[in-house]
Amino acid sequence: xxxxxxxxxxxxxxxxxxxxxxxxxxxxxxxxxxxxxxxxxxxxxxxxxxxxxxxxxxxxxxxxxxxxxxxxxxxxxxxxxxxxxxxxxxxxxxx
Numbered sequence: 001x002x003x004x005x006x007x008x009x010x011x012x013x014x015x016x017x018x019x020x021x022x023x024x025x026x027x028x029x030x031x032x033x034x035x036x037x038x039x040x041x042x043x044x045x046x047x048x049x050x051x052x053x054x055x056x057x058x059x060x061x062x063x064x065x066x067x068x069x070x071x072x073x074x075x076x077x078x079x080x081x082x083x084x085x086x087x088x089x090x091x092x093x094x095x
Contacts, residue, residue: 024038024039
């Protein structure tokens with residue numbers, strides 16, 4: 001899957017705890033042809049999940065903001081609703 005000979009691939013050097021590196025080595029040996037591919041796939045999954053979390057958080061903020069707007073509109077229109085209900089009751093009762 002991951003070809004290190006491709007022109008658009010860059011080598012990355014980073015620091016991580018030894019315990020995590022040992023876990024990666026162990027998992028990569030059992031589940032992936034090479035460590036580089038394992039790190040690539042893991043990073044890609046993280047980025048995809050992070051993007052989804054960001055969208056979810058933005059939607060939550062939007063829904064909270066919209067709920068406040070809807071509440072304000074409902075409060076402003078309450079008198080019209082009550083007047084319509086009163087008119088309907090008056091017309092139905094024949095008064």
